[in-house]
Amino acid sequence: MFNQLGVIGCGLMGGSFALALKKAGLVKRVVGYSKSPSTTETAKKLGVIDIAAESALLAVSGSDIVLLAVPVAATEATLKAVKHMVDPGVLFMDVGSTKCDVVEAARRVLGKQFGSFVPAHPIAGKESAGVQNADAGLYQGRQVILTPLPQTNAALVQKATDVWSALGCQVLKMTPQNHDAAFAAVSHLPHLLAYAYFSAVAKQPAGRDYLSLAGPGFRDFTRIAASDPAIWRDILLANKAEVMAQSKRFRDMLDLLEQVMQNDDAQGLETLLRQASEGRSQWQMGVPRTRN
Amino acid sequence: MFNQLGVIGCGLMGGSFALALKKAGLVKRVVGYSKSPSTTETAKKLGVIDIAAESALLAVSGSDIVLLAVPVAATEATLKAVKHMVDPGVLFMDVGSTKCDVVEAARRVLGKQFGSFVPAHPIAGKESAGVQNADAGLYQGRQVILTPLPQTNAALVQKATDVWSALGCQVLKMTPQNHDAAFAAVSHLPHLLAYAYFSAVAKQPAGRDYLSLAGPGFRDFTRIAASDPAIWRDILLANKAEVMAQSKRFRDMLDLLEQVMQNDDAQGLETLLRQASEGRSQWQMGVPRTRN
Structure with missing residues (x-):
């Protein structure tokens, strides 16, 4: 049980984590911050967060669990903004789809507090982004990959494992390198292919006519081409070598x-x-729907 | 209302058409034939067909509506086997995913009776093939493309339109060439890409590990890679130039x-x-779920 969850980035992933923790009775209070004030406001109106923080630092202040849920390329700048508040004993996690770049950013920025950061990647999401699509059940039955390093505080890794397990997730541990190689194969490349394929059809002279004829196979094959372009810009660049x-x-x-x-x-x-x-x-699909 | 439907090829598509016509009260009796006697037998046991025919010719004999539902490359041989029974006034349709090759085969084989053949492509299916997956609702709410030629009997084209409409389909007419160009883009290519992608992941040294980590995006992107290889072998070869x-x-x-x-x-x-x-x-997806 946590006293306060600080969420930095109140989008689909951060918002769903807040709702899930509340629903599971694992947190008393959620403080949230987003770069866009209107997002933070919406999150508060929807009851996803209890208190709107005016900065990332204020979202971390007083929190005993912090979730960083921003596009992966924003990790380093965000960590810089909050590093003075990262205390030992506070569980600090991200949800990024790439891990080598996030771990390197954390290592550069956090220094001695690097051990408090437990890199995490829940294998969940949907193509409709934003806090308005946050869902307490988003993580239920999904896998979560943790990529701790030798320096990572073992007690916090255990705490991270417990939290995700309590949300109905199966928790696996991998190295950041193995993680990024695996997800280039099963997630990042198919996103790139789906984007490329949809555009190739849509941009041809008869594209609009063709699209009107497309059926259920096309619908499922291209669903991930509707994913958030800013999120996927960062993922594809961060994991470029493995994706290539x-x-x-x-x-x-x-x-x-x-x-x-x-x-x-x-x-x-x-x-x-x-x-x-x-x-x-x-x-x-990997995970039996186990509840812990 | 038809007296007798003859189904040649009692698989997913042919079986579903039989069930749908029965459910709509549009046919009194269904006679079915499949190359594999065990398929015909299963179709009869499941109530998909009423009478098992011992040849394609016997499935056509006495039928006032005939559906050819075989892999497209089998069209020509099948038409040869039944051409002596193709009477004017009998509605003769196929369900092939490619149309130029099917139309050419029909033109070569049927001669004077070519006008009885109404080429049809219902945009429906699922990756689980076979008569055991036949479903009276498979065509409901889907588009059906007819590719009649100037020689095609206009009354039969109207009859075909009426039958598919009665099953809840939206019926469109196109030339075989336009059909094949459009479906290369929105159906045939994505199947080829899905097959290629799945194999590329599965065949690499760590492929099995990677597959165990794949999530819902992968699941939907690769669903069509489970499609029937014999059906898709024929489609990809028949429409090779457009797919390329x-x-x-x-x-x-x-x-x-x-x-x-x-x-x-x-x-x-x-x-x-x-x-x-x-x-x-x-x-x-193109079609509002209209019922006619």
Whole structure:
């Protein structure tokens, strides 16, 4: 049980965390700050936060748990603004989709207090961003990756594990490097592909007509192309090398499929499609809906 | 109202059409044939068809409406097997996802009876194929594209329009060429990309670990990679030129995005992502759920 949660960035992720902690009875009071005053105001009106802070520093002040939920490229500047209030014993987490860059920013900025920072990535979200879409159930049944370092305070890592588990999450630990390699493959690249694909269709001369004919397959394939462009700008740049490496693998496989098509090799094409189809049919999303 | 529906190919599409026609009270009796006797048998056991025919010809015999629901590459051979029973006045349709190749096969095989064939493509389906997944509601609220030619019997085109409309579909007419160009963009290419992407992830050394971390974005993006490989082998080969042309547009857009990433051009990247995001947020699937 925490006395006060400080949320920096009252968007979908930060707002949903505040609602989830309140719903689980894990926090007495939520203080929130967003760069845009109207967002902070909306968060207060919606009951996502109890008190609107006028600065990130004031959101940290007096909090025993702090969640940093800003686009990953804003991590360093935000940490600089609050570093004087990061006390040992306060659980300080982020929710960024990339971890190497966030960890490096925290290491640079926090100095001796680096051990209080527990890097976290909950595998949750939706394409409709903003505090108005905050949802107490967003994290329920999802995986959360923690990427602590040897210097990270072990008691705080345990506390982080307990908090996310209490929200119904399965908590895994990985190195920042392994995290970023894995999520380049299963999350960052598909976002890039979905953005590229949607634009390629939409920008062609008959694009509007074509889009009016698209069905449920298209709908699901392109859902993530509606994701927040500022968030994804930062993720794609922060994890550029790994995303490019995954894109290369994807392009090689697309080349192979097209080569087989060009050769009218029906058997070869079917074999390749069948491998994907069987693999995808057997795949299940990682987490059983466990409640702790 | 029809006396007898003949279904050639009692899979997801053919079986769902039989169930939908029965449910709408539009047919007295359904005769079905599949290449695999066990499929025909299952269709009968499940009540999808009333009578199991021992050949495609016997499924056509005595039918006043016939649906050809086989992989598109099997169209020509199937038409050859039944052409002697294609009488003027019998509504003969297919459900293929490509139309130029199907129309050409029908033109070659049917000769004078070509006018009885009304090429149709209902924009419906699911990744779980087979008669056991047949569903009377599969076509409800979906678009159906008819690609009649000048020689096609106008009364039969009207009859086809009436049947699909009665199943709750919105019926559109296009040329086979326009159809194939449009569906290369909004359906065939995304299937190819989803297959390529899933295999690229799965086949890398850490692929299994990565897949265990994938979340809801991945789930939706790759859903169509579970589609039937034999069906999609045929579609991709039949519409190869248009699919390749769309793939080129996609690759150009992916190149552009990656170039902007390589240049660390955050503003340029955000602008490109925002165009896709706004376009996709505004897009809605074509058909309001109208019932006629």
